[in-house]
Amino acid sequence: MSKISISIIAYNETVHLAELLENIKDFADEIIVIDCSYDGSMGEIAKKYTDKIFRRTNLANLNINKQVGIDKCSTDWILYLDPDERLTLAVKNEIRIVIEKTVYDAYLMPRLNYVLGRPLKFGGHYPDRQLRLFRRGKAGFPCKHVHERIKVSGKTGYMKEPFIHYTYSAVKDFIAKLDFYSDFNADYMYKQGVKPVIYSAMLKPMVKFVRKSVFQFGFLDGFAGLLALFFSFANVVVSYAKLWEKIRNKKREAGITVIGDKKS
Numbered sequence: 270m271s272k273i274s275i276s277i278i279a280y281n282e283t284v285h286l287a288e289l290l291e292n293i294k295d296f297a298d299e300i301i302v303i304d305c306s307y308d309g310s311m312g313e314i315a316k317k318y319t320d321k322i323f324r325r326t327n328l329a330n331l332n333i334n335k336q337v338g339i340d341k342c343s344t345d346w347i348l349y350l351d352p353d354e355r356l357t358l359a360v361k362n363e364i365r366i367v368i369e370k371t372v373y374d375a376y377l378m379p380r381l382n383y384v385l386g387r388p389l390k391f392g393g394h395y396p397d398r399q400l401r402l403f404r405r406g407k408a409g410f411p412c413k414h415v416h417e418r419i420k421v422s423g424k425t426g427y428m429k430e431p432f433i434h435y436t437y438s439a440v441k442d443f444i445a446k447l448d449f450y451s452d453f454n455a456d457y458m459y460k461q462g463v464k465p466v467i468y469s470a471m472l473k474p475m476v477k478f479v480r481k482s483v484f485q486f487g488f489l490d491g492f493a494g495l496l497a498l499f500f501s502f503a504n505v506v507v508s509y510a511k512l513w514e515k516i517r518n519k520k521r522e523a524g525i526t527v528i529g530d531k532k533s
Contacts, residue, residue, distance in 0.1 A: 279303070290318040299319075329452070346405065357432065385492075393485050465509045
């Protein structure tokens with residue numbers, strides 16, 4: 270019988286981490302927790318469920334620590350989960366079935382996102398397939414950008430049962446993540462030499478918002494669905510705004526006058 274490791278990284282998610290560990294304690298053959306908290310508090314929560322806890326500095330590029338967790342796993346199969354995700358009984362049963370097959374090296378799993386307590390099924394939010402389940406040694410993160418997906422060496426199959434993602438439970442969660450991800454995106458784009466142009470910063474995300482909210486029926490998910498789409502739009506706009514600001518500040522540091530500066 271194939272065994273499975275579940276790898277998790279946690280920073281400041283006391284409630285979510287405890288609930289996830291309780292959710293998987295009787296399912297996982299091995300639990301790996303990467304504790305990225307400043308005070309070791311995530312490890313304190315995790316030690317009730319596993320002794321495989323590793324302290325790491327929290328990084329803006331989360332995928333670096335995600336890969337560390339993957340590298341620590343020792344079983345045949347690996348499942349990566351975030352603290353705000355959960356496995357239903359149905360998906361647990363399906364995982365046990367598919368890991369006994371020899372056809373595929375990884376599986377794309379449908380994910381059902383909950384925003385402000387509401388499951389989102391329209392506007393492109395579902396099935397939101399995520400590559401999370403894979404054979405050890407057959408997949409990993411490139412670790413260049415925070416939103417990169419796992420890369421697989423081998424054949425990929427599809428699972429039917431969704432796992433749950435409690436993405437935002439309050440509006441303040443939107444705002445906190447917007448600030449975090451836009452900082453990372455702006456820094457990444459600056460290093461890549463990207464220029465803030467109106468089409469990419471405003472028009473393209475606006476068209477995407479309209480397409481998903483109207484033509485992909487995002488409005489059927491109610492206010493929560495439209496709010497999620499709006500924050501996706503806002504993330505692009507704010508990321509480019511921070512890039513624009515970063516470029517101007519770098520020019521000032523180099524002694525170059527930028528438009529809007531007062532002449533001394």
